[in-house]
Amino acid sequence: MRRVERSPAVEGPSRQPRNPGADARANPGVGGRGGLSHCWRRWMSWWVRRRGHGDRGAVTVETALGICTVVVVLALALAGITALITQLRCTDAAREAARLTARGERARATEAARQIIPGEADLDIHVDGDTVRVRVSHRPTVLLPGIRIRAEAYAVLEPGTTDQRETPR
Known part of the structure; x- marks a missing residue:
């Protein structure tokens, strides 16, 4: 095949015509399709195919495991935050119920504690002598099975309050 030479005005001043076959014949390891470079590429592709597919899909598996791990860690973190909030609400409910019971307002204490306590919580009020223990x-959540959040509060009965020993459940 005959090569057509172009004028420098068409190709521009920085481009020079080149002959790719000349480079490969002059230096067998560089460029073109001939020389060691081509043989090396063919041998490497054969070697990779021959080795088998042991690593194929490894990145996908690692990514899937990583995503699952992140989801589990986030779920446990949210469960922990929920348990912390539940602990604070139980502490507030116990403190408020103890304070109101110490003032002699046991019905209001139970009502106030039920408004503060989340969901189905157990409220136990004991009056023992001149002290109140709630x-x-x-x-807290299904994600933390077997965990029960507890809070206790103590108060001393104010002078002049009647002794109310019945315990609502």
């Missing part, structure tokens, strides 16, 4: 316990 225990609140609750299961």
